[in-house]
Amino acid sequence: MRIHEITGQAGRSRILVGEVMEEAARFLPEDCPLFIVTDDNVQRTWGHRFPEARTVIPIGTGEGIKTLETVRDVCSRLLEAEADRSVFLMGIGGGIVCDITGFVASTYLRGVRFGYMATTLLAQVDAAVGGKTGVNFMGYKNMIGTFNQPEIVLCDPRHIATLPPSELGCGFAEIVKHAAIADGAYFRELERLGVKALDLDPGVMEAIVSRSVEIKARVVGRDEKEAGERRKLNFGHTLGHALEKTTGMRHGHAVSVGMAFAARLSAEKGLLSQSAVERLENLLGVLDLPVRADANAAAVIEALGRDKKRQGDVVHFVLLRGIGEAAVEKIPLALLRTLIPETVAALDGSTPR
Numbered sequence: 001m002r003i004h005e006i007t008g009q010a011g012r013s014r015i016l017v018g019e020v021m022e023e024a025a026r027f028l029p030e031d032c033p034l035f036i037v038t039d040d041n042v043q044r045t046w047g048h049r050f051p052e053a054r055t056v057i058p059i060g061t062g063e064g065i066k067t068l069e070t071v072r073d074v075c076s077r078l079l080e081a082e083a084d085r086s087v088f089l090m091g092i093g094g095g096i097v098c099d100i101t102g103f104v105a106s107t108y109l110r111g112v113r114f115g116y117m118a119t120t121l122l123a124q125v126d127a128a129v130g131g132k133t134g135v136n137f138m139g140y141k142n143m144i145g146t147f148n149q150p151e152i153v154l155c156d157p158r159h160i161a162t163l164p165p166s167e168l169g170c171g172f173a174e175i176v177k178h179a180a181i182a183d184g185a186y187f188r189e190l191e192r193l194g195v196k197a198l199d200l201d202p203g204v205m206e207a208i209v210s211r212s213v214e215i216k217a218r219v220v221g222r223d224e225k226e227a228g229e230r231r232k233l234n235f236g237h238t239l240g241h242a243l244e245k246t247t248g249m250r251h252g253h254a255v256s257v258g259m260a261f262a263a264r265l266s267a268e269k270g271l272l273s274q275s276a277v278e279r280l281e282n283l284l285g286v287l288d289l290p291v292r293a294d295a296n297a298a299a300v301i302e303a304l305g306r307d308k309k310r311q312g313d314v315v316h317f318v319l320l321r322g323i324g325e326a327a328v329e330k331i332p333l334a335l336l337r338t339l340i341p342e343t344v345a346a347l348d349g350s351t352p353r
């Protein structure tokens with residue numbers, strides 16, 4: 001087992017990576033009644049191995065349930081079960097369960113102790129680490145939320161094996177992102193593994209998740225509330241979000257295209273070699289992730305213009321100075337308008353380069 005730590009203003013988080021599910025009780029506080037929040041699929045697949053709890057609260061599944069209504073339902077279940085401030089709330093599931101559990105734990109009785117058992121690859125390497133909680137509101141993602149560190153995060157690599165294959169891409173996109181922005185040796189390790197990474201060998205996954213958690217924890221430890229360094233974690237996400245909004249592509253696929261685009265932009269700016277761009281594209285391809293998208297370029301550019309990170313006619317973009325090193329640069333929208341059509345094919349049938 002490998003242990004990582006984040007010490008933030010919002011508290012300390014210990015992240016344990018290894019075969020930890022059966023041992024969960026050992027890491028939870030002794031005198032706190034345990035309340036579990038989970039989703040229906042996770043309860044069906046892994047419920048028989050959950051630690052013993054006072055109450056298990058299932059919340060359905062899917063992005064559509066990441067709402068204040070679900071928060072309300074969980075709070076009423078807690079109230080009905082007479083949960084007081086001594087409780088420990090444990091979210092067992094993917095990013096959706098973690099985000100809801102963290103938000104409820106931050107606000108119920110003005111805050112109770114909480115932790116996660118992250119059961120998707122995305123939750124293990126990303127959503128459960130870093131202390132952002134929240135729900136969607138009026139069509140906006142993660143519009144209402146808090147910064148609050150889960151006391152404990154358990155990542156068991158065996159959970160990855162029962163995930164639907166379509167869920168893996170989201171996790172692997174963030175994994176490649178971590179390597180690309182912060183750790184050239186990790187990137188080479190992923191290249192060496194290549195398609196074997198998709199075999200999901202628990203030992204290999206434990207090493208990968210641990211390395212990614214270490215990178216995210218380090219970045220968040222330096223900049224918990226995203227004033228600077230943490231922005232690097234947005235690598236691939238500026239174009240990625242615009243693609244997600246305009247095409248409904250999966251987050252991981254959109255981010256993958258976004259990373260390939262940001263690498264090409266880095267090369268265009270003279271920061272990155274062409275061979276490094278090709279290495280990134282190859283690795284994404286091997287992991288079954290796309291590097292170009294079939295979407296309407298004009299709509300994507302318009303969505304980019306509405307990005308939170310836009311200031312006047314420039315957008316803050318995360319670029320690469322090399323594999324393993326990121327830099328945030330201001331990019332004129334005009335340059336994006338010229339380059340995006342090479343990555344995004346127009347729906348009128350023209351093919352991207």
Ligand SMILES: NC(=O)c1ccc[n+]([C@@H]2O[C@H](COP(=O)([O-])OP(=O)(O)OC[C@H]3O[C@@H](n4cnc5c(N)ncnc54)[C@H](O)[C@@H]3O)[C@@H](O)[C@H]2O)c1
Pocket residue numbers: 039040041042045061062063066093094095096097099119120121122123126127128129130131132133134142159160162163164167170
């Ligand atoms: N807080 C953050 O910093 C942060 C970061 C990244 C993403 N997120 C959020 O995370 C969410 C996405 O998370 P996700 O990709 O984990 O999606 P998810 O929670 O919907 O899980 C994906 C699917 O896998 C199922 N599942 C989960 N674990 C399983 C297992 N072990 N075996 C079988 N099925 C399993 C779930 O029921 C669900 O259908 C988004 O809402 C996103 O905004 C938050």
Ligand SMILES: [Zn+2]
Pocket residue numbers: 174237251255
């Ligand atoms: Zn992401």
